[in-house]
Amino acid sequence: MLFWSTRQRICRLSKRCSTVNDQQERKIILVVGGAGYIGSLTTHYLASSNYQPIVLDNFSKGHREFLDGFEVVEADVTDPSSVNEVFTRYKIDAVVHFAALTEVGNSMRHxxxxxxxxxxxxxxLLQAMENARVRKLVFSSSAAVYGNPVTVPISEKHALAPINPYGRTKLMMEQIIADAEQAWGLSWVALRYFNAAGADPLAPCGEWHDPETHLIPNLLLAAAGKKDNLQLFGTDHPTDDGTAVRDYVHVADLARAHIIALRHMDANAGGRIFNLGIGRGFSVREVIRSAKEVTGSEFGIVEADIRKGDPAVLLADPSAAMEELGWRPEYTDIDEIVRSAWDWYMKNGFEPPSP
Ligand SMILES: NC(=O)c1ccc[n+]([C@@H]2O[C@H](COP(=O)([O-])OP(=O)(O)OC[C@H]3O[C@@H](n4cnc5c(N)ncnc54)[C@H](O)[C@@H]3O)[C@@H](O)[C@H]2O)c1
Structure with a gap:
């Protein structure tokens, strides 16, 4: 069966699952939003790491094609009875929560x-977990909770001042989760991702958002002739080349961090928050150069004004995740990150995956 061989190859070839304990009973992990970009790869990694993932997704943004062979419950997290029903049907050990609306601009309109x-x-989700006495949660948070940084690199101690509704939802969710810890003993890890990017060369899933607002996929779609009039927002930021600097963290490194976070909770009660970035920034111009080099394509870029609320530099200090979780990003080279995404698009013919 193709699905199994893919999973086994992910584990064997990438050596990302070297701590798999084949002896342990397979714990059931509910992956909420597991059909999306980061959630789907994490689902594959969970299975390769001897967990039994069950995906809950409403497929508003996710893709079934990414989850061939996995157990999937089609449900909306905003519907309490469907969410409760999943917890009565399965003996869930822990939850990994990715489901969210994620576009900053859209969050300002809606x-x-x-x-x-x-x-x-x-x-x-928390109510259903409390009802079912499920007390472990890994939560997808975001660098958006910091807003415009006062100091970079940004550590977890940086002031929390989100500048848009999306960022405020992430901060509120962290606060609600922390209250659940105090009230009924939830253990949790919030992972504040910086800019997720790339694809695992051995997995069937990759980045396909609609609309796509992220830089790297848009550059690659432009390189493939699928997009034109690509805009570069802001050329007079106070950075070396005038364009915004971001911390691109590979999706494989993010997915692996969730496995580590689950194991961390087995040994540590309470709540912890970790930044996930590589601690190194690349400017938009550097990423454009990389995309042109990796794809061998010359595509046009239209320069435009700085977008309101777009910080000049977003750069993580990931030392807490490194020291406390033992997490290390394996992808730190922008060309390697871009190439991994390009390979995935090439393999999939630049066609949208099935919804
Ligand atoms: N991609 C990034 O760079 C990035 C950076 C920081 C944080 N995050 C966070 O990581 C998480 C995953 O991001 P992603 O890029 O994989 O997004 P994504 O849109 O690809 O995945 C989100 C998934 O949640 C599902 N979903 C949305 N609303 C739902 C609902 N009401 N009920 C059930 N399922 C629902 C979608 O169908 C989709 O499969 C999000 O919470 C996002 O805010 C992402």
């Missing part, structure tokens, strides 16, 4: 929808 899905969905 804030209520964002609070309803992100905050409301998390409340439903």
């Amino acid at each position: 804030p209520v929808e964002y609070y309803r899905t992100n905050v409301g969905g998390t409340i439903n």
Whole structure:
């Protein structure tokens, strides 16, 4: 069966699952939003790491094609009865929660929808966990909780001042989760990702958002002739080349961090928050250069004004995750990150995966 061989290859060839304990009973992990970009790869890694993932997703943004062979419950996290039902049907050990609306600009146009899905969905999930006495949660947070950074690199101690509804939902969710710890003993790890990027060369899933707002996929789609009039927002930032600097963290490194976080909770009660970035920034111009080099394609870019609320530099200090979780990003070279994404698009013919 193709699915199994893919999973085994992920584990064997990448050596990312070297701590797999084949003796242990397979714990059931509910992956909420597991059909999306980061959630789907984490689902594959969970299976390769001797967990039994069950995906809950409403497929508003996710893709079934990424989950061939996995157990999937089609449900909306904003519907409390469907969420409760999953916890009565399965003996869930822990939850990994990715489900959210994620576009910053859209969150400014439709804030209520964002609070309803992100905050409301998390409340439903926590209530169902409390009812079922499931007390372990890994939560997808975001660098958006920091807003415009006052100091870089950004450590977890940096002031929390989100500048858009999306970032505020992430901060509220962290606070609600922390309250659940105090009230009924939830153990949790919030992972504040910086800019997720790339694809695992051995996995069937990759980055396909609609609309796509992220830089690297848009550059690669432009390189493939699938997109034109690509805009570069902001050329007069106070950075070396005038363009915004971001910390690109590979999706494989993110997926692996979730496995580590689950294991961390087996030995540590309470809650912890970790930044996940590589601690190194690349400017938009550097990423454009990389995309042109990797793809061998010359595509046009239209320079545009700085977008309101776009910080000049977002750079993680990931030392807490490194020291406390023992997490180390394996991908630190921008060309390697871009190439991994390009290979995935090439393999998949630049066609949208099935919804
Ligand atoms: N991609 C990034 O760079 C990045 C950076 C920081 C944080 N994050 C966070 O990581 C998480 C995953 O991001 P992603 O890029 O994989 O996003 P994604 O859109 O690819 O995945 C989100 C998944 O959640 C599902 N979903 C949305 N609303 C739902 C609902 N009401 N009920 C059930 N399922 C629902 C979608 O169908 C999708 O499969 C999100 O919470 C996002 O905020 C992402």
